[in-house]
Amino acid sequence: MNPDKRGMFGKFGGKFVPETLMNALAELENCYRKCIKEKSFRDELNYYLHEYAGRPTPLYYAERLSHKLGHKIYLKREDLLHTGAHKINNTIGQILLARRMGKKRIIAETGAGQHGVATATVSAMFGIKCEVYMGEEDIHRQNLNVFRMNLLGANVINVKSGSRTLKDAMNEAIRDWVTNVRHTHYILGSVGGPHPYPMIVRDFQKIIGQEAKKQILKKEGKLPDYLVACVGGGSNSIGLFYNFLKDRKVKLIGVEAGGLGIRTGKHAARFKGGQVGVLHGSKSYVLQDENGQISTTHSVSAGLDYAGVGPEHSYLFEKGRIQYDAVSDKEAVEAFTFLCRSEGIIPALESAHAVAYVIKNHKKLGRNKLIIINLSGRGDKDVQVVGDYIS
Amino acid sequence: MNRIDRKFAELRKASRKGFVLYLTAGDPTMSDSFKIISQVEKAGVDILELGVPFSDPLADGPTIQRASSRSLKHRTSMKDVLNLVKRLRKGGIEVPLVIFTYYNPVLKYGLKRFISDCSDNGVDGALILDLPHDEAGEYVLSASEKDIKTIFLITPTTPERRIRDIVKVSSGFIYCVSRTGVTGARKDLSGEAPSIVKKIKRHTKLPVAVGFGISTAKQVKKVSGYCDAVVVGSAAVKKIEENINSKDIGKSVGRYVAALTKGLT
Numbered sequence: 120m121n122p123d124k125r126g127m128f129g130k131f132g133g134k135f136v137p138e139t140l141m142n143a144l145a146e147l148e149n150c151y152r153k154c155i156k157e158k159s160f161r162d163e164l165n166y167y168l169h170e171y172a173g174r175p176t177p178l179y180y181a182e183r184l185s186h187k188l189g190h191k192i193y194l195k196r197e198d199l200l201h202t203g204a205h206k207i208n209n210t211i212g213q214i215l216l217a218r219r220m221g222k223k224r225i226i227a228e229t230g231a232g233q234h235g236v237a238t239a240t241v242s243a244m245f246g247i248k249c250e251v252y253m254g255e256e257d258i259h260r261q262n263l264n265v266f267r268m269n270l271l272g273a274n275v276i277n278v279k280s281g282s283r284t285l286k287d288a289m290n291e292a293i294r295d296w297v298t299n300v301r302h303t304h305y306i307l308g309s310v311g312g313p314h315p316y317p318m319i320v321r322d323f324q325k326i327i328g329q330e331a332k333k334q335i336l337k338k339e340g341k342l343p344d345y346l347v348a349c350v351g352g353g354s355n356s357i358g359l360f361y362n363f364l365k366d367r368k369v370k371l372i373g374v375e376a377g378g379l380g381i382r383t384g385k386h387a388a389r390f391k392g393g394q395v396g397v398l399h400g401s402k403s404y405v406l407q408d409e410n411g412q413i414s415t416t417h418s419v420s421a422g423l424d425y426a427g428v429g430p431e432h433s434y435l436f437e438k439g440r441i442q443y444d445a446v447s448d449k450e451a452v453e454a455f456t457f458l459c460r461s462e463g464i465i466p467a468l469e470s471a472h473a474v475a476y477v478i479k480n481h482k483k484l485g486r487n488k489l490i491i492i493n494l495s496g497r498g499d500k501d502v503q504v505v506g507d508y509i510s
Numbered sequence: 511m512n513r514i515d516r517k518f519a520e521l522r523k524a525s526r527k528g529f530v531l532y533l534t535a536g537d538p539t540m541s542d543s544f545k546i547i548s549q550v551e552k553a554g555v556d557i558l559e560l561g562v563p564f565s566d567p568l569a570d571g572p573t574i575q576r577a578s579s580r581s582l583k584h585r586t587s588m589k590d591v592l593n594l595v596k597r598l599r600k601g602g603i604e605v606p607l608v609i610f611t612y613y614n615p616v617l618k619y620g621l622k623r624f625i626s627d628c629s630d631n632g633v634d635g636a637l638i639l640d641l642p643h644d645e646a647g648e649y650v651l652s653a654s655e656k657d658i659k660t661i662f663l664i665t666p667t668t669p670e671r672r673i674r675d676i677v678k679v680s681s682g683f684i685y686c687v688s689r690t691g692v693t694g695a696r697k698d699l700s701g702e703a704p705s706i707v708k709k710i711k712r713h714t715k716l717p718v719a720v721g722f723g724i725s726t727a728k729q730v731k732k733v734s735g736y737c738d739a740v741v742v743g744s745a746a747v748k749k750i751e752e753n754i755n756s757k758d759i760g761k762s763v764g765r766y767v768a769a770l771t772k773g774l775t
Contacts, residue, residue: 125644135613135640137569138663139690141672280575286566293568298691300667397613397640398566410587411618412565 122431126314126401129437131430134313136293136400143300148315150220155322160215167211171244172201174208174326178334178491183461184474188481193343194464194494195331195359204467204496205327205355206237210306212323214241217304224303225249228292230257230285230351231422231469232264233496234308239273249273252291255283257421263500282415285351285425289399309352310429313400317429324358331491332362339489347372348493349472350443351387351422353429355495364440373432374476376418377445385417388445389428390436398427404436419448419508420468420501450475452508455498467496468504513606513634514659514682517556518717518738527774528739529554529730530719531746531767532610534561534577536586538754540594546750547598549764551605554771556739557683557719559637562591562611569612569639571694573744576751588619592631599632608635608661608682616641625652635659635682643672643679650679663687664710666702677714683739684710686720694744696723704736730773742770 126132134144154160168174176196185192197205210227217225225242227249229235235251242249251273258265258277268275281287289312296305310317310324328346335343346363348356350373363369378386386392389404396405398413406414406426418424435441446454451468454475458466466474473492477484484490498505521528531550535543547558563578563586570578588611595607609628616624616638628636636658641649643662653660659682664673666689677684686707689700700723707718720733721741733740749766753759 133645134642135645136642137639137665138642138676139665139667139687141642141644142667142669281566290566290568294571294692297569300690395617397617399568400640405614407614407618409618410585411615412582413614 122314122318128431128434131403131433132314132317132401134400135397135402136313137297139297139300144313144315146220147216150216151315151319154216154219164212164215168208168326172207172211173199175330176200178331178338181462184458187461188478189486190481190484190488190490192477192490192492193335194492195327196494197327197355198464198466198470198494198497202233202237202240203499204233204237205324205358206234206308207240208326208358209308209320209323209354210234210237210241213304213306214245214247217247217306218245220304222302222304223248224299225306226252226292226295226303227306227308228252228285228288229308230288230424231420231467232257232261232268232500233422233467235273235275236264236267236271238306239268239271242273243271250276252276252278252288252295254278254285254288257284257288260504261421261500284421286413293399309354310357310431311352311399311401311403311427317401317431320354321357321361321431324354325361327355327358327493328360328362331359335491341489342366342369343491344488345370345372345484345490347374347473347477347490349374349423349469349495350428350432351425351469353432355493357429357431359491359493360441371441372476373441373443374472375443375445376420376423376472377447378417380447381445386445387416387418387424387426389426390443391445401430403430403433404428419451419504420472422467422469423472444476446472446475446479450479452505454478455501455505464494465498466494467498468501470495471498512657512659512682513604514557517606518683521556527734528556528719529771529774530557530559530721530739530741531555532559532561532741532743533750534563534574534581534747535591535594536563536581536584537577537747537750538580539584540586540590542759543594544597545760546763548601548603549760550767551603553764553768555605555767557606557608559608559610560591560595562588562609562615564612564615567612569692571692571744573747574693577747588615588624592627592633595633596631606634607632608637609633610637611639613638613641621649622652625656625658628658629656633658635661637661637685643676646679654681661685664706666690666706670709673710674713677710677716680714680716683717683719684714685741686710686718686737688720688722691722693722695725695748699723699729699732703733707737727770727773730770731775734773734775740774
């Protein structure tokens with residue numbers, strides 16, 4: 120569904136931002152609504168998605184994984200996209216919008232660094248100045264991506280406030296935007312944040328599910344039983360799920376970061392331990408304490424290590440259309456190595472959560488089910504983290 | 511009559527400009543806040559904005575971020591701040607008080623409960639930084655029932671048609687943000703503020719306070735020349751930071767504020 124005029128998905132979403140940004144959000148929404156109706160804009164977007172990013176991505180039959188688990192499992196290979204994750208679908212779209220709006224500077228937040236790399240990439244391609252906010256903790260654990268961003272000419276700004284992860288990087292990006300809003304476009308990387316971002320980012324990501332649907336119908340002649348994707352802010356999952364929302368028989372499963380276990384409090388499972396609140400401009404499920412202070416989260420995967428979640432997810436959670444579950448750090452790392460050995464694919468630790476869910480619940484899912492897992496990114500960036508974790 | 515309205519009526523009568531001060535409640539401790547507020551009232555503060563700290567203050571610069579962390583170290587809650595207000599009122603402190611915070615702590619406390627407890631404890635107004643007027647329907651309605659003033663921001667990027675809508679739901683005064691950016695002291699004042707104030711005045715009779723970046727008596731003088739009240743925040747918070755371990759924290763901040771108010775026209 121599309122959000123209402125105020126940007127609400129039911130009771131979730133909205134624009135809870137300082138007044139300074141309200142006009143920029145309106146400007147962005149107007150630009151987006153106008154552009155998306157123009158054939159020339161859509162052609163340009165499709166051109167870059169196809170020629171530059173490498174779409175469409177394959178829907179790969181994971182034969183050995185399927186045999187081991189007793190299901191027919193396909194992987195949607197977003198990891199094969201240029202820059203190594205689905206994030207580029209959105210950054211190409213948004214950089215085209217930024218150009219139409221005449222913005223001279225790009226900023227972004229990043230957790231795992233994939234969105235930062237994708238933003239740095241499109242900024243380099245169009246010769247626009249780019250600065251990326253990244254938490255110190257994430258800079259440390261995703262150092263390869265920091266190096267990549269620097270190579271691409273972006274300035275990575277080390278965020279040392281709060282828990283020094285994605286949440287804090289986003290605070291700093293918003294502070295920058297409040298200050299430089301007149302000439303800067305903020306390329307937000309997920310389906311969170313104030314309206315219109317959750318709608319725009321979803322629309323740029325929904326191509327994942329559009330392709331997957333065509334591909335599975337061609338290969339199998341029927342719709343899948345399950346779609347499984349990891350949920351940090353929620354862009355790769357909504358991207359895969361969106362085109363299947365009306366196919367009521369297709370079960371949609373979002374996998375959150377269970378960290379060290381829900382009971383320990385060291386996790387990022389918003390739908391297990393969160394309550395409705397407002398963070399970074401939208402109303403949604405948020406991990407918070409009894410005074411409304413945002414909790415610090417934990418996940419082995421930087422891209423899922425976030426206290427909030429996109430508002431459309433909260434809406435679909437309460438409607439019961441998407442089921443959410445969590446897997447632990449340990450299960451995710453095991454799935455990571457399992458996929459490496461069984462399929463010769465090194466997945467991002469984020470995507471490994473989706474794989475882990477299927478491995479863990481393969482009996483519960485029934486028998487011989489047709490499953491698509493969104494392999495949202497590749498895991499080169501995580502090799503060091505996994506190495507450290509195992510030893 | 512609400513203390514904010516009364517204050518601006520007095521100021522008008524005396525042809526005087528107002529001085530609004532921001533402090534983070536519980537920075538560094540609640541008893542320090544009590545002392546500081548007692549002193550700054552004597553030093554000539556006309557309205558006090560009392561910050562309820564939030565873990566993710568995305569409209570604040572480094573100074574107020576640090577103040578929020580200091581206060582949150584001992585888990586300052588909305589309830590604690592409202593209790594502080596109650597004690598201040600019991601202690602005879604009559605300076606108009608505005609609760610200044612972000613939406614999530616209010617939402618968690620309960621919007622109606624927040625308004626009603628504000629009213630019971632002696633709060634006069636509220637400013638919620640990330641609650642623009644578009645999202646504020648219920649809040650404005652509840653607040654007006656209890657005569658809690660709803661203060662909204664108008665910034666250099668607010669178009670005139672938004673100004674028209676914002677002044678309709680505003681009460682007490684309008685907070686004009688002098689430049690795009692987060693809170694924090696700056697050497698140079700924004701050149702845009704006078705024209706924004708003029709624009710606002712075309713649409714409302716409410717008093718207009720100008721803030722963001724003001725830290726010296728000279729700046730206070732300049733700004734109070736074209737608006738009804740001047741807001742100083744980060745600069746005073748910095749003074750608190752410098753006196754964190756001093757027994758005379760209240761008096762030091764009081765002296766600093768007294769010097770600033772000399773700039774008022």
